[in-house]
Amino acid sequence: MIARIFQIYVVSLMLAGLEAMAQTVRVTAVDLAATELSRQPLTEIAQQLRALTPDVILLRGVTGWKMAAQLAEALKPAQYHVAACSAFANGAKAGTNAVQVAILARKTACFSWSEPWKLEDTPSAKGGLTFAAIEVAGHRFGFFSLNLPQSEAAIGLATEQWLGTLNSYRGWSNNRLEGFLTATFRPITSEGELGRMLRSAGISAVSGSSATLSPKQIVEGHLAPDAESPRGLLLSQALMTCEFDFRAAPFIVVVTNSAPVNAQTSSPPTRANAALIQPGVWWIGGGLGLLLLVIVTMLIGIRHRLGRLQAQNALVPVGSYNVVIASPTSATTTALAEVASSVARTPSVTEYSQRDESMTQHGFITHLTHWLKQAFVQRLIHDRQKLLADQEVAARKVSSVDERLARLETKIQQQTAAYEKEIELLNQKLLTAREENLELIRSQIKFLKSEMEATRARVLESEEP
Secondary structure (H helix, E strand, O other), X not given: OHHHHHHHHHHHHHHHHXXXXXXXXXXXXXXXXXXXXXXXXHHHHHHHHHHHOOOEEEEEEEOOHHHHHHHHHHOOOOOOEEEXXXXXXXXXXXXXXXXXXXXXXXXXXXXXXXXXXXXOOOOOOOOEEEEEEEEEOOEXXXXXXXXXXXXXXXXXXXXXXXXXXXXXXXXXXXXXXXXXXXXXXXXXXXXXXXXXXXXXXXXXXXXXXXXXXXXXXXXXXXXXXXXXXXXXXEEOOOEEEEEEEOOOOOOOOOOOOOOOOOHHHHHHHHHHHHHHHHHHHHHHHHHHHHHHHHHHHHHHHHHHHHHHHHHOOOOOOOOOOOOOOOOOOHHHXXXXXXXXXXXXXXXXXXXXXXXXXXXXXXXXHHHHHHHHHHHHHHHHHXXXXXXXXXXXXXXXXXXXXXXXXXXHHHHHHHHHHHHHHHHHHHHHHHHHOOHHHHHHHHHHHHHHHHHHHHHHXXXXXXXXX
C-alpha cells in the first residue's frame, strides 16, 4: 500500500514538472526595414514566419495598419490579428513612410496603445512605441514594439519615456499584467544610467542573436508570471525569435578573485562558473530521480517475492499458529481441525493487497466525482450570476427607454392640445368673419399647422439619446 501511494506521488510530481516545462510562449521580432528583408515580398516573409509558428510577432518598418493587415492575411491558414499599430506623423505621405511599428498575435488584444516620442529638444527624433496587452497560455503579458531614434541622447530620453509608460501599466488594479516583452530591434547598452534604469525596472536582455528567420536560431528565455512585481525581457536584434518558459531566470554565481584583474579577463570565468553550476543542478536532480526509481523498484521486487513465497507455502499466513504434532488422540485431532479452519478463514497477503488497491481506486474515483460535481455546481452558479447581471442591465435600459418615451408623449400631447385650441378659435372667427378677412384667417391656420409640425419634430430630436 505504501509503495502504491509513493508511486502515485512520484508520477504526480513528474507530470506537474512536465506541464510547467511545457508551457512556453514564442515571440518573433522582425525589422522589415532591415537589409535582408527590405528586398523580399511579404509572401516570402510570411512563409518564413509560418515555419517559426510564433504566438506574437513584433514588427518595425511597416507603413501602417494596411501593411500589417496584409502580412496577417499572408500568414494564413494561421490566424493572426493586428493587435496594435502606430500612426506616427513625420511629414511624409501616409502609407509611404515605413517607420511605423505594429504587433500581430494569434489572439486579440485586451488593450492597445501607441504614442510618439515626446522629445522637444530633438525635433529630428522620429518614431515612438506601440503596446498591446494579450493573454497567452493563461497569463496576461504586455508587449512593446519600439522605433528608437538614432542619436544616443535621444535614445536615453525615449527609453525613459518607454519605462514610464511601462510602470504606469504596472499600476493597474484590474486585469493586471504578469510580465512584459519589448523589442527594440537594435542593441541598447547596459552600462551607465541607461543600464541602471533597465535593471531598476526589472528588464533583462535576452542573450543570443540570429541573422535569419530560421527555426534553428531560436533563443531561450525565462519569465516567471508575477502580477505583484512583473518583470520583462528585451529583444535587441533586428531579427530574433525568443521562446520563454514560465520559470524564474537561473542564478549566476560570480566568484571574485582577490588579485586585481581587468574587466576583459574577468568575464570568461563568470560564464564558466555559470556553465558549471547549471549542469551540476541537472546531475543532482537526475541522481535523486534515479534513487527514487531504485527504491520503488526494490519495493515492487520485495512485494512480488513475498507473493511467490506465499504461493509456495514457504511463509505462514498472517493469523495462523505453529502446531506441534503429538500422539493421534482425539483432543489433538480436534485442535488440528480448529487450526486448519482458522487458517482457511485468514486472508492471504495477496488478498490484502488486492483489497487495499480496490479501496484506493474506489476512494480516488469518489473524490474525483465529488470534485467534478463541485466544479459543475460552481460553474452553474457563476453562469446564473452572470445571467442575472445581464438581465438587470437590460431591465435598466428598457426602463430608461420607457421613461424617455413617456416624457416625449406628454410633451407632444401638450403641444398638440395647445395648437388645436388655437385652430378651433380661428375656425370660430372664420365663421363669423366677413368676406374680406377669410383669406387672412385661412393663412393664419395654415401657418399654425406648419409651426405645430416643426415643434413636434424639434421635440423628437431633443429626446433622442
